[in-house]
Amino acid sequence: MQTINGFQPVINPGATILILGSMPGKRSLQEDQYYAHPRNSFWRIFYTLFDVDDSLIADDNSYQKKLAFLKEANVALWDVLQSCTRESSLDSDIVESSIIKNDFSTFFINHKSIQHIYFNGAKAEVLYKRYVIPALDGQGRSLPMTRLPSTSPAYAAMSFEEKLKRWQIIRY
Numbered sequence: 001m002q003t004i005n006g007f008q009p010v011i012n013p014g015a016t017i018l019i020l021g022s023m024p025g026k027r028s029l030q031e032d033q034y035y036a037h038p039r040n041s042f043w044r045i046f047y048t049l050f051d052v053d054d055s056l057i058a059d060d061n062s063y064q065k066k067l068a069f070l071k072e073a074n075v076a077l078w079d080v081l082q083s084c085t086r087e088s089s090l091d092s093d094i095v096e097s098s099i100i101k102n103d104f105s106t107f108f109i110n111h112k113s114i115q116h117i118y119f120n121g122a123k124a125e126v127l128y129k130r131y132v133i134p135a136l137d138g139q140g141r142s143l144p145m146t147r148l149p150s151t152s153p154a155y156a157a158m159s160f161e162e163k164l165k166r167w168q169i170i171r172y
Contacts, residue, residue: 021120084099101135116144
């Protein structure tokens with residue numbers, strides 16, 4: 001097993017929504033892109049929610065366009081973990097003793113416009129509540145938090161349509 005490192009946050013100065021994953025999967029790490037696995041429904045959900053033309057959902061769509069789309073929608077994207085040891089892409093394979101969380105204290109000081117945290121899956125929420133909240137000095141501690149179903153292809157308990165219905169909350 002090797003130590004893996006996550007990405008920097010995707011954020012604009014006026015972002016009001018923060019979406020947190022746990023740690024990028026292998027495909028995302030290989031491509032240096034959030035949600036790069038072609039079966040991960042993250043980008044498709046976002047484009048559907050914000051009525052973006054289907055042609056932009058194509059696999060060959062520029063990653064920079066995807067990031068610009070998020071920023072324009074005032075949505076920030078990050079992961080709870082800065083680094084960890086994990087054998088596969090599965091959250092269940094994260095070695096707890098290897099976890100290093102991202103610096104959310106500094107993040108919330110620098111991004112006071114964040115009004116709500118949404119977790120992309122249960123593991124992100126569990127990790128945030130276990131490792132981040134106890135370390136926060138107050139900034140960001142009282143933000144509303146909502147767990148959403150994971151967009152990962154590994155989470156097959158819900159159809160795309162069911163996930164999309166649950167994710168609609170970020171529009172309101």
